[in-house]
Amino acid sequence: MGGGAGGVAVLGQPPGGNEAGGRMKPATWPNAHPETGRLLHVEPRAGRFSDAHVADLPSLLRAGDLLVVNDAATLPASLPGRTESGERIELRLMSREPDDTWTAVLFGAGDWRKRTEDRPPPPVLPVGTRFIVGGLTARVVEVLPPSPRLLRVAFAETGAALWAALYRGGRPVQYAYTGGPLALWHVQTVYGARPWAVEAPSAGLPLTGSLLLGLRRRGVALASLTHAAGLSSTGDEALDSALPRPERSDIPRATVDAVEHTRAAGGRVVAVGTTVVRALEGRAARHGGRLVAGEGTTDLLLGPGYVPRVVHGLLTGVHEPGSSHHALLQSFAPLPLLREAAAHAEAQGYLGHEFGDSCLLLDA
Template sequence: MRPASGPSRDHGKLMTLDSSGNMDVRSRKDVGLLFEPGDVVVANTAATLPASLQGLHVQSGQDIEIRLAGWVEAYDVTRFKAVAFGAGDYRVPTEHRLSPPTMRPGDRLRLGPLRATVQAVLDHSRLLELRFQGDRKEILAGLARHGRPIQYAYVPKPLELWDVWTHLAAEPIAFESPSAGFALSWDTLSRWQKRGIAFATLSHAAGISSTGDPDLDQRLPLDEPYEIPPRTAAAINKARLQGNRVIAIGTTVVRALEAATCSGCVVRSGLGVARNLIGASTNLCTVDAIVTGVHEHGESHYELLRAFADTSVLESMNQRAAAEDFQAHEFGDSMLIERQARAKRSQAV
């Protein structure tokens, strides 16, 4: 399936899969017409940080790229988890990138105006914990001046920061865009309001989606902090109590809501950290349907979708999507997948 080569929010296709397994293809604009009064739609308002930093590994004198990938402590900008790459940039596919120099605790990095120290090498030689010098204001200013959005080789033109912000972007806490939100427009939100469909938000620090290293990719997604406002939790719990559906806009929303669900399938408000890995064996408690991009087998996003539908069904959707010339990845077309009845699922790998 061909990847979308850049931002395009005016048009798009939508493939739908209902709870009985019926597929359809429509315009993405129709997402405003598909839900029922009393349903609640939940989206992620996280804005994306300029998390790609070119620089120098001082000890070896070699050029590197650092991609910030996670928070060590929620929203403490002095400390990040990061993935190291060798010299080069997004124009080279991640799986073909040069390896970075060997890094050890105490090594120093010069990243434009920013200075960082390797605090620890985590459970992979390219996965690091970094500490940045300076206060919050200085570090954020350095990121704004020197950082670029993380992007991949299938997008040929350099991205600007506004390219990876959805219409709902607020606090810059994500490392890649919660891109399912590109399916939403103000017209869609207005249609939902007129039809009695509730709309609620949360913030979730979406992490990186790929490193190019299969072993490191197996560790994704990393732990990701989130915050669920009281009114969002109340809207969800009310919908569940009344037998209405909860629809997540994107995998990050699914992960946050399921992490925040306690006994009795009640969603708790407040701050939390999503450490849960969702896949075929997961019994979803809160989310009934997901609006997502087009994902392929082997991606961490695809693994999460297996909690909604059997692998054979997802593969049938992708075959149909390819036949209908759907575009994949963050700027591509969309899918709406309703959770399939557990009794009908074979849990095929």
């Protein structure tokens, strides 16, 4: 889950490779005391980095800074089931569409215990096909490029019946490096609100209530937005190369005001996770550099040459080096520094993936 991508923010995660082999050891279970996790502080302009802990975050930020979090709660987006002919499948929700259909990815037999790239291919389900997943009756409305596994589906159940069945029959999306079945509460931030994310906005998982209180006491302001973090990996090369897909977000007027006030006063806007960066920068890009409140979608892809207009720094996770997310993080730091920092994290035993250690890209 490395959210996603969608959700998940990382130091150089391989393209589509949430479970790809690598040398950095993954965290296999949520940390009971996440504030004790390690924090790699990268200072892009100074070209240096240093070791700290998540609990040190208040001392690394200044009074007048603004921390922006993604308050999307995580859905039980993994739905096991069978086709009408009895073949075992899994449907992973990707996004809810304005017409109340869902974009989703189909998997073959198996579950999280087998790496996504090792799962057998699912059956081809043409438009009109009906199947049962998580106790819900689904119908294929559209098969989407670039893969026959990418579907738009409609559920027979609607309203409260749909949501009740989803929470009764669904499970959190998880991957083979985890040490056991995850409960839904394992993948929620302490400030999670609207159920929009299909994978946890994992950069915020280490932010405990006491740590947020410490930031407030330090004089760091807090603001939130809701961004629908999508799937970070499917095991399908064609699909993974197209991630992240366009995602919706809702930016409150109060958050726009907080950002504008912080920048005008000389403070720094620090995003918790790349979902927040996509939401803020994507909205500004659509409005000539001006941040506008309200709901919308973004297809913004961060990378080399992109200069953030709104965000000064980023709190993210630490994962294996790879071109996909190194390109993303090059909006905040030069590639040689990112490579050096990733090598240091690996050598020092930092833990990767969504329950792993953290990285702060922010000049002192």
